[in-house]
Amino acid sequence: MKEGDLVLVYRDQRSQYLIRLKSGNRLMTHHGDIDHDEILNHQFGDMITTHLGKEFYVLKPSHYDLMMKVKRKTTIIYPKDSGWLLLKTGIGPGSRVIEVGSGSGALTVLLANLVGDRGKVYSYERRRDILAAAQANIERYGLSNRVVFHLGDVARNGFQESGVDCVFIDVPEPWLVVEPAHQVLKGGHFLASLSPHIEQIKKTVEVMEQYGFKRIEVVEIILREIMVRKVGTRPKERAIVHTGYLLTGQKVKSQPLTRDRDDRNPAHR
């Protein structure tokens, strides 16, 4: 364990803290305080006690934890949806990806972790205050060297990069970003977008079809937690049952279409 490491200091569901270790710092909890230096003397998996004698565990944070623990100024993209988009787009070590709508940086964090040291994330945001929040989260996680932030309106001014492996869109009017995304995407590679309303999806699908995108697909993902307890096993009663619709498609180099190609896209099956 060394300075700069991210650690989840965990007691139970209600008492868990994601911190970056820094000698001299002190974590304050409802169950008492813990010095970072104390943690620096331990390893992942160790038990540690507060000055009040309460037990905590030093756990490895996952992608899920990093995403859910960003300081939020906006709705974030949930892990269940990010996981799917990741699998559908094929991001991995070395990928160069664009994100439109930095938001709170939750997806930015995931992408930055997955592209590794040889990859890069280019994140565009229109609002200065939101961009600052995303940047702060990325810095806090020690990922600044993998992310380039741009303040600007992509629908108006386009992108500064080209030949990227993927474009992720999370803005209220994604259909306005299809054309610039088509310009900078490598051939055969993926555009992905997430929207809460079905009308947003419909408009974006329509524009993607005009630009000839192939394998346009839309899904939604419902997650239920299962409670395994002595009293019995059952899904948790209450849950978030809608976050958004997930849209993906692949660029091809054909001209914008004039005739109907409905039958070519899986979303028309």
Add this chain to the structure above:
Amino acid sequence: MKEGDLVLVYRDQRSQYLIRLKSGNRLMTHHGDIDHDEILNHQFGDMITTHLGKEFYVLKPSHYDLMMKVKRKTTIIYPKDSGWLLLKTGIGPGSRVIEVGSGSGALTVLLANLVGDRGKVYSYERRRDILAAAQANIERYGLSNRVVFHLGDVARNGFQESGVDCVFIDVPEPWLVVEPAHQVLKGGHFLASLSPHIEQIKKTVEVMEQYGFKRIEVVEIILREIMVRKVGTRPKERAIVHTGYLLTGQKVKSQPLTRDRDDRNPAHR
């Protein structure tokens, strides 16, 4: 485009072929044939025609495609589930992970792609014929240098590695692998398991609690495809609505528990 590249040759949902390019080879489809050399002269995103004049597109295959196109000898772990497990466990470039139950190698392929050149996947399988099938898929995808296969019964003989970042379990009796997984996992890191039946999950949770695992969580993921067509928008009528329950937990270095710690795990909320 060069020899050894993986390419999705795509016409529509029913006519799509995942191939590895090799000069001199020839792809045969119901719509006519295409020489690999023809594809080698093109780029991703290009349109290409068969000897019968039918159009296909040269697309980049995603993780999803690689997983769904493995030659199957067993049920595979679906992308919707893999995406979640990936996010919950924090696998990324450089990770060293163990997989128990190679199966057809679908998850192996995903893991190998995500850990990158500096990571490693150790995949255990009890049945010789299944192992051979998984190996063939990994070779076909050009990932052999990232995967070490072991033929053997982990429940009986344990693992040959130690200090790994994650253990994935996909076997009929996952509870038998908890103890060896606990031995070789780094402290604070993740065990993950997937099972179709709730009884398998219950038994595995119970053993994980005996071994002191923290943040034991179980979820299930339901995915619906949405059809966006001229005639109207709606979810696809028929779908797979159950694949399995997804279980995760984190190792801590405490002794096996004797007292009840029900209240410490999220699955008991």
Add this chain to the structure above:
Amino acid sequence: MKEGDLVLVYRDQRSQYLIRLKSGNRLMTHHGDIDHDEILNHQFGDMITTHLGKEFYVLKPSHYDLMMKVKRKTTIIYPKDSGWLLLKTGIGPGSRVIEVGSGSGALTVLLANLVGDRGKVYSYERRRDILAAAQANIERYGLSNRVVFHLGDVARNGFQESGVDCVFIDVPEPWLVVEPAHQVLKGGHFLASLSPHIEQIKKTVEVMEQYGFKRIEVVEIILREIMVRKVGTRPKERAIVHTGYLLTGQKVKSQPLTRDRDDRNPAHR
């Protein structure tokens, strides 16, 4: 047991027959034949054997069975959806209800059974062949005295009844039936509609709002079968995950609205 009784002759999921008892008739199955007279000598719950010695059971058919066993010329309204609509609209003994779109008569059968001898179902259908099929199903079930069929286009010609307790709409353009439904519904009572596409729902909601309907609500219902077997318990793998969106609202006597009343309807929460 007497002539005219409806009986489910059941062996297993694949071999079950809904018949109306008639002396002299003979049921032919893949496992052998059974005379209706043989069944007439038994009671519900009895075991009975075919001429090949195979066992069947004489079971009471439920609303579900009657609906699922109509001879189909169209897609039917599924029991899961009918059950919800029934609960939301308050149909019961003595109700007078209108149905637009007789279809195969599956919902007609349910309504006829629930309104009892003192209620009445008025069922409208535009296509002569479909109407004939619905009528045949109703006759087969011995419910003709509770159902009045009309051949005709409601959107053009309106209804012949007035002061009804409920109007059910199951046609491709339900929004065209809102105005005539508003005319014949009792004040404060329910209009209900089912559509597979979200665009149909949106248009219908819009027209309902113009006509001042209150408590406009839309839901969808997902049903999963659970398999309880020796090998383990889990949801069935494959299922129908979309049938339609269910829309309900209550008529009030206000004039058609000109101003926005978005905030008054639950669907706008």
Add this chain to the structure above:
Amino acid sequence: MKEGDLVLVYRDQRSQYLIRLKSGNRLMTHHGDIDHDEILNHQFGDMITTHLGKEFYVLKPSHYDLMMKVKRKTTIIYPKDSGWLLLKTGIGPGSRVIEVGSGSGALTVLLANLVGDRGKVYSYERRRDILAAAQANIERYGLSNRVVFHLGDVARNGFQESGVDCVFIDVPEPWLVVEPAHQVLKGGHFLASLSPHIEQIKKTVEVMEQYGFKRIEVVEIILREIMVRKVGTRPKERAIVHTGYLLTGQKVKSQPLTRDRDDRNPAHR
């Protein structure tokens, strides 16, 4: 409109009151008061104003409203689940049904409304205070002549009726009620049970199989509300995603089984 009528006085989702009209009574709301006599001078569907000039509507309450508005001392059976059970069991005008576990009387109300004047509901409850609450709800709804309440432990003392059309079980240990239910059910008719935990279902299925029940089926129902708004259309974000598992089966007159009949029940498909 006459004294004793049930009326939903509705302004919006947050301001709605289910009342039984009684001359001289006064409804107090956050938006002002309304005399029952004022409502008695109106009809369903009319608009009415409080003494503060706020608009309310006089709406017909549905089964759904009656169920959701019982004064609750316990968790109630939700309409989505009741609707399904109703369709699977075939309750209708004239049915004689037993309910075990009166609870708050929500299901009792629905059953009483559906069996009509010629049917009867026999409702058993072990706890005196719960029984009193259910009785109060039934009286408030004017349904006392259709319901017979029994205070008592069915698992120990059995039922006082026989030859009933259906037995509904909603108690923590439903498997203890299978034997008495089998005794009093008509042959070929339905037992139905609802439980939140899968273990309860498994035990009950097992006992039902011992007693020879046929067509044993288990389902769960997930309901999503859809928001149709100017800003866009989407499912409501948060919802109850689990209430319970729904179990049904039909009695046959065979002896308790000794051999395995797994393949005969749909739940084993």
